[in-house]
Amino acid sequence: xxxxxxxxxxxxxxxxxxxxxxxxxxxxxxxxxxxxxxxxxxxxxxxxxxxxxxxxxxxxxxxxxxxxxxxxxxxxxxxxxxxxxxxxxxxxxxxxxxxxxxxxxxxxxxxxxxxxxxxxxxxxxxxxxxxxxxxxxxxxxxxxxxxxxxxxxxxxxxxxxxxxxxxxxxxxxxxxxxxxxxxxxxxxxxxxxxxxxxxxxxxxxxxxxxxxxxxxxxxxxxxxxxxxxxxxxxxxxxxxxxxxxxxxxxxxxxxxxxxxxxxxxxxxxxxxxxxxxxxxxxxxxxxxxxxxxxxxxxxxxxxxxxxxxxxxxxxxxxxxxxxxxxxxxxxxx
Numbered sequence: 001x002x003x004x005x006x007x008x009x010x011x012x013x014x015x016x017x018x019x020x021x022x023x024x025x026x027x028x029x030x031x032x033x034x035x036x037x038x039x040x041x042x043x044x045x046x047x048x049x050x051x052x053x054x055x056x057x058x059x060x061x062x063x064x065x066x067x068x069x070x071x072x073x074x075x076x077x078x079x080x081x082x083x084x085x086x087x088x089x090x091x092x093x094x095x096x097x098x099x100x101x102x103x104x105x106x107x108x109x110x111x112x113x114x115x116x117x118x119x120x121x122x123x124x125x126x127x128x129x130x131x132x133x134x135x136x137x138x139x140x141x142x143x144x145x146x147x148x149x150x151x152x153x154x155x156x157x158x159x160x161x162x163x164x165x166x167x168x169x170x171x172x173x174x175x176x177x178x179x180x181x182x183x184x185x186x187x188x189x190x191x192x193x194x195x196x197x198x199x200x201x202x203x204x205x206x207x208x209x210x211x212x213x214x215x216x217x218x219x220x221x222x223x224x225x226x227x228x229x230x231x232x233x234x235x236x237x238x239x240x241x242x243x244x245x246x247x248x249x250x251x252x253x254x255x256x257x258x259x260x261x262x263x264x265x266x267x268x269x270x271x272x273x274x275x276x277x278x279x280x281x282x283x284x285x286x287x288x289x290x291x292x293x294x295x296x297x298x299x300x301x302x303x304x305x306x307x308x309x310x311x312x313x314x315x316x317x318x319x320x321x322x323x324x325x326x327x328x329x330x331x332x333x
Contacts, residue, residue: 062297067304070297078118085113117278119298123305126279129196130268130313133203134261140204141211141260142253146245148212149219162212170206170267174275177201195277199268206267207260214259218252219245254321261317265310280306 044064051063062070089110096108117125148155181197226248230240246253272281284302287295 056296058291058296059293062300066297067301070294070301073294074119074298074301078120081115081118084115088113088115119283119302122278122280122283123309126268126272126281127309129199129279130203130261130264132196133200133268134207134264136200137204137207137211137260137264138257141208141256142215145212145215145253145256146219146241146249149216149249150241150245155216155220162209166209166213170202171270171274173205174198174202174271177205178275193278195275198275199271199277199279202271203264203268207264210259210263211253211256214252214256215249218249218255221252222248250321250324254317254324258314258317258321261313262310265306265313269306 048063048065051061051066054061092110096106096110099106100108144158148158178198181194181201185194185197222245226244230244235243268279269281269284271277272279273285274281276282276285280302284299287298287302
């Protein structure tokens with residue numbers, strides 16, 4: 001009799017546990033998928049309604065359908081341009097083969113394709129630029145932030161410089177960067193275009209300050225017990241940084257990195273528009289200057305793509321933080 005009761009209680013606990021798991025799963029799906037989907041649908045409805053009531057000099061403001069059609073058009077243009085590029089190189093190969101057949105001493109020459117960059121090419125260009133500038137800023141800012149956080153004297157010496165340059169808009173640096181790069185980066189066979197270097201340095205200048213500040217604050221606020229453990233173990237300076245400082249400071253470091261990457265993406269688009277450097281910013285400015293009937297929908301498409309890429313960059317940085325941090329409870333916010 002007692003064994004039967006125990007089995008029934010065990011089955012009841014299992015059923016209760018299973019029910020709780022199902023409820024949690026439904027709540028997780030509702031929170032993670034249904035609510036965001038409802039928000040997106042509501043946004044699309046409001047956008048469509050507002051767009052239909054706005055008239056401009058170039059026609060009605062583009063709604064979701066116009067943007068979707070423009071995405072297809074831009075993709076078709078990209079495919080056509082890639083076909084032209086492939087045909088261009090095929091013609092050169094055929095010409096070189098013919099010349100070699102006539103003259104075996106002939107040195108084949110391949111000219112680079114100089115067709116216009118498509119919308120998708122501009123996306124790749126902007127992503128390469130922002131990530132290059134961001135990684136350069138990481139290499140400079142994090143070691144500097146750790147050094148400032150570990151040394152009060154260094155913090156006192158450098159803090160005024162940081163506070164002076166931190167509020168300066170990166171776009172204010174752009175003319176100076178352009179002039180300096182033009183004067184310094186002089187070579188007959190440059191590895192990178194000057195426009196790329198200008199944008200890269202501008203991105204680095206806007207990334208560096210949030211990372212330096214957050215890293216130094218995270219290092220300076222280390223748990224005193226951990227510091228004492230390091231002193232008891234007599235860890236060398238590099239081991240102290242590797243074993244104690246970096247693991248404890250990762251949340252603060254990644255907070256600065258996420259802030260910097262978001263700012264860098266915004267600044268890059270503005271810099272590309274202002275300096276007419278290749279990228280999404282130049283695409284938006286060219287369409288604005290073009291003034292065709294499709295310009296508004298193309299600009300709106302670029303705006304949505306810029307926002308989507310910014311969101312993906314932020315989520316990627318947060319996932320990287322969860323991967324590297326000892327604290328796996330970091331929420332996706």
